[in-house]
Amino acid sequence: MVKVRAVLTGLLLATTVAFAVPAAPALAAPVAVQAVAPGVVVQQNDVDPGPKIDPEQTNKAGQEKTKNKIIVGVLAAVLALLVIWGRSVRKKKRKAAG
Numbered sequence: 001m002v003k004v005r006a007v008l009t010g011l012l013l014a015t016t017v018a019f020a021v022p023a024a025p026a027l028a029a030p031v032a033v034q035a036v037a038p039g040v041v042v043q044q045n046d047v048d049p050g051p052k053i054d055p056e057q058t059n060k061a062g063q064e065k066t067k068n069k070i071i072v073g074v075l076a077a078v079l080a081l082l083v084i085w086g087r088s089v090r091k092k093k094r095k096a097a098g
Contacts, residue, residue: 004084007084008080008084011076011080015073015076019069019073
């Protein structure tokens with residue numbers, strides 16, 4: 001029974017860590033430094049800061065990602081139960097065989 005608890009605890013910890021750890025943070029592009037004489041202000045051009053992100057697409061992508069995580073979690077739990085059940089059946093057969 002202790003081994004079963006240890007296996008279940010390890011499996012639970014592994015799945016928790018796998019889903020809780022965020023993705024690696026994106027690194028910013030290196031910034032070019034310009035040498036400017038003191039007192040001189042460099043004027044920046046008004047350039048579009050980047051692509052426009054549609055909140056509706058972001059929400060849809062987040063929902064799909066959550067759905068995929070739930071599916072993977074359920075599959076991992078089912079596989080863990082199959083392994084535990086198979087080991088218990090094998091252990092009972094071994095005891096019955098002597």
